[in-house]
Amino acid sequence: MKKIENYIAKNINEYNDLYNKSLSNPENFWSEIASTFSWRNKWTKTLEYDFNKPEFKWFLNGKLNITENCLDRHVQSNPNKTAILFEPNDPNQSAQKISYKELHRRVCVFANVLKSKSIKKGDRVCIYMPMVPELTVAVLACARIGAVHSVVFAGFSATALAARIKDSKCKVLLTADGSFRGSKVIDLKSIVDEALLDCNSITSTIVLKRIGSMIKMNINESWWHEEIKNVSDYCIAEEMDSEDMLFILYTSGSTGKPKGMVHSCGGYMVYSSYTFLNVFQYSPNDIYWCTADIGWITGHSYIVYGPLLSGATSVMFEGVPSYPDFSRFWNIVEKHKITHFYTAPTAIRALAKHPISLVESNDLSSLKVLGTVGEPINEEAWNWYDKNVGKSKCPIVDTWWQTETGGIMLSSLAGVTKDKPTYATKPMIGIQPVLMDKDGKEIIEYGKEGILAIKYPWPSIARTIYGNHERYKNVYFTAYPGYYFPGDGALTDSEGNFRITGRVDDVVIVSGHNLGTAPIEDAINLHKNVVESAVVGYPHEIKGNALRAFVILLNNDSNVDMAKEIKDLISKTIGPIAKPDIIQVVPGLPKTRSGKIMRRILRKIASGEKENFGDISTLLNPEIVDKIVKSS
Numbered sequence: 001m002k003k004i005e006n007y008i009a010k011n012i013n014e015y016n017d018l019y020n021k022s023l024s025n026p027e028n029f030w031s032e033i034a035s036t037f038s039w040r041n042k043w044t045k046t047l048e049y050d051f052n053k054p055e056f057k058w059f060l061n062g063k064l065n066i067t068e069n070c071l072d073r074h075v076q077s078n079p080n081k082t083a084i085l086f087e088p089n090d091p092n093q094s095a096q097k098i099s100y101k102e103l104h105r106r107v108c109v110f111a112n113v114l115k116s117k118s119i120k121k122g123d124r125v126c127i128y129m130p131m132v133p134e135l136t137v138a139v140l141a142c143a144r145i146g147a148v149h150s151v152v153f154a155g156f157s158a159t160a161l162a163a164r165i166k167d168s169k170c171k172v173l174l175t176a177d178g179s180f181r182g183s184k185v186i187d188l189k190s191i192v193d194e195a196l197l198d199c200n201s202i203t204s205t206i207v208l209k210r211i212g213s214m215i216k217m218n219i220n221e222s223w224w225h226e227e228i229k230n231v232s233d234y235c236i237a238e239e240m241d242s243e244d245m246l247f248i249l250y251t252s253g254s255t256g257k258p259k260g261m262v263h264s265c266g267g268y269m270v271y272s273s274y275t276f277l278n279v280f281q282y283s284p285n286d287i288y289w290c291t292a293d294i295g296w297i298t299g300h301s302y303i304v305y306g307p308l309l310s311g312a313t314s315v316m317f318e319g320v321p322s323y324p325d326f327s328r329f330w331n332i333v334e335k336h337k338i339t340h341f342y343t344a345p346t347a348i349r350a351l352a353k354h355p356i357s358l359v360e361s362n363d364l365s366s367l368k369v370l371g372t373v374g375e376p377i378n379e380e381a382w383n384w385y386d387k388n389v390g391k392s393k394c395p396i397v398d399t400w401w402q403t404e405t406g407g408i409m410l411s412s413l414a415g416v417t418k419d420k421p422t423y424a425t426k427p428m429i430g431i432q433p434v435l436m437d438k439d440g441k442e443i444i445e446y447g448k449e450g451i452l453a454i455k456y457p458w459p460s461i462a463r464t465i466y467g468n469h470e471r472y473k474n475v476y477f478t479a480y481p482g483y484y485f486p487g488d489g490a491l492t493d494s495e496g497n498f499r500i501t502g503r504v505d506d507v508v509i510v511s512g513h514n515l516g517t518a519p520i521e522d523a524i525n526l527h528k529n530v531v532e533s534a535v536v537g538y539p540h541e542i543k544g545n546a547l548r549a550f551v552i553l554l555n556n557d558s559n560v561d562m563a564k565e566i567k568d569l570i571s572k573t574i575g576p577i578a579k580p581d582i583i584q585v586v587p588g589l590p591k592t593r594s595g596k597i598m599r600r601i602l603r604k605i606a607s608g609e610k611e612n613f614g615d616i617s618t619l620l621n622p623e624i625v626d627k628i629v630k631s632s
């Protein structure tokens with residue numbers, strides 16, 4: 001049997017060959033890739049799909065457990081290799097190296113803890129934890145016994161956490177007494193306490209001691225360190241069907257409710273590992289660091305699953321780029337001789353604002369590959385990254401993908417295919433992106449702008465929205481029947497390189513975080529003095545986009561700091577990341593005759609436009625536009 005290495009492109013010709021093969025016979029191609037993993041039973045059919053239902057099934061009737069592929073395989077071949085290299089928030093605390101053997105042991109132990117809480121295959125487990133190794137242990141322990149993990153980013157508020165727990169009816173909650181974020185300590189447990197007042201599906205909560213603060217333990221709550229004392233470290237992996245659910249991960253959408261994207265075992269395994277190896281060109285002694293949080297898809301696919309499936313050493317960093325100062329990232333690169341560094345454009349832009357000496361005082365010569373993810377990268381940031389971090393010798397992979405796609409869809413392959421500033425460049429092997437024109441027809445020529453769509457299924461496409469297949473169909477499969485619609489605009493250059501131009505729906509990417517404007521408006525409207533609100537994004541130097549809220553108030557009482565009250569309300573309902581930079585009180589909002597807010601005009605006002613609003617004659621209240629401009 002061939003190894004996965006045989007299918008990793010090592011030069012441009014191999015990329016072209018593999019790409020052509022993956023298009024001319026996708027089923028045969030993915031079947032060969034899948035054969036390089038360890039399965040209990042081979043699949044009987046590679047792919048079954050229907051864009052109209054929509055339904056996607058990969059490696060049908062194949063049986064496996066993803067943790068045997070992440071852990072057991074490597075425990076056999078290379079037990080002492082470091083799987084996780086943990087760098088704590090406090091630089092004076094020592095880093096931890098956790099070998100594949102040790103990670104396997106900890107995962108088995110915690111899997112048994114979950115079993116002791118009556119968690120069985122298919123049960124949902126919510127994980128609300130800081131970026132510490134136990135978070136990875138928790139994720140894999142769920143997968144070991146076939147429980148479905150739903151990781152909620154630990155920056156979300158109690159209300160947001162409760163909404164996610166309730167939506168997927170999680171039975172167990174895994175959390176910590178608190179988390180360290182730079183010089184701050186965040187009291188996670190009291191957020192959890194508040195959330196749980198409103199969730200009756202949770203039967204047990206397990207709390208990791210991270211801070212050591214005095215906290216109150218309620219009924220059905222226990223300490224992680226106590227629980228692991230009582231169980232064995234032997235745990236046979238549950239046999240999963242390829243299409244069984246592996247995890248749910250919430251992402252925001254154009255309406256208030258978050259979407260619980262569902263990923264399944266077989267296809268996600270194959271695609272996350274295959275893309276990791278191809279895009280990053282990881283070799284066995286490399287030290288790979290992705291700075292994302294496991295609360296986002298980037299962390300799922302490219303801190304946990306992709307790297308561990310590939311037997312890599314994956315760095316987990318608990319802290320923030322600014323603590324103790326803005327040289328922290330570069331200190332870590334030098335300290336651990338990082339070879340691969342994968343971060344977000346917003347972090348690059350923020351770091352570029354600080355003295356270059358903070359970068360130059362560190363030895364970055366170990367770096368071989370740089371990456372970016374989450375939002376378009378502007379040329380200036382790309383060049384700064386290339387010159388100062390990569391010393392003009394590291395390829396930069398600009399990886400375009402989404403929570404829904406499970407893995408990287410457009411990117412150069414490091415050192416194999418050409419990179420180009422501001423372009424995500426070429427499709428991943430197996431991916432068929434197209435641009436659509438305004439009539440919903442494919443644009444065949446290069447050098448044009450349109451709406452991005454994907455033509456053929458790939459193994460890690462999200463299978464549904466948890467509990468709402470209709471919404472899944474409406475959001476992703478109705479705009480262009482027979483295609484997947486991601487919600488982004490794009491253009492191509494004369495060589496067919498793709499550049500993402502930004503969202504074409506009511507989602508705004510702020511500092512790399514995907515935020516729907518609708519849930520933020522819902523939060524603002526909770527205030528009893530708010531009549532109506534509209535939130536839009538506008539370009540921001542560091543964050544990429546920032547938010548501006550236009551609000552109509554019932555009473556204009558100058559003694560009340562409405563901007564502060566609204567921001568507090570948003571922090572409480574969603575989380576601090578969703579706070580608008582600007583809150584503007586307005587006498588009215590521009591509306592169409594059917595009563596729809598014309599966001600296009602608000603977006604222009606927010607970007608500083610004062611007069612060129614195009615045709616506003618279709619508005620019910622055209623005079624309001626000038627009033628809003630004058631009041632800003």
Ligand code: WT7
Nearest residue numbers: 298373374375376398399400401402403500514
């Ligand atoms: C949206 C998905 C991909 C994991 C992190 C975000 C934007 C993502 C890029 C990129 C331009 C990008 C898109 C996409 N986006 N990567 N390299 N260039 N835009 O996942 O939270 O699901 O957000 O992020 O708009 O649709 P997500």
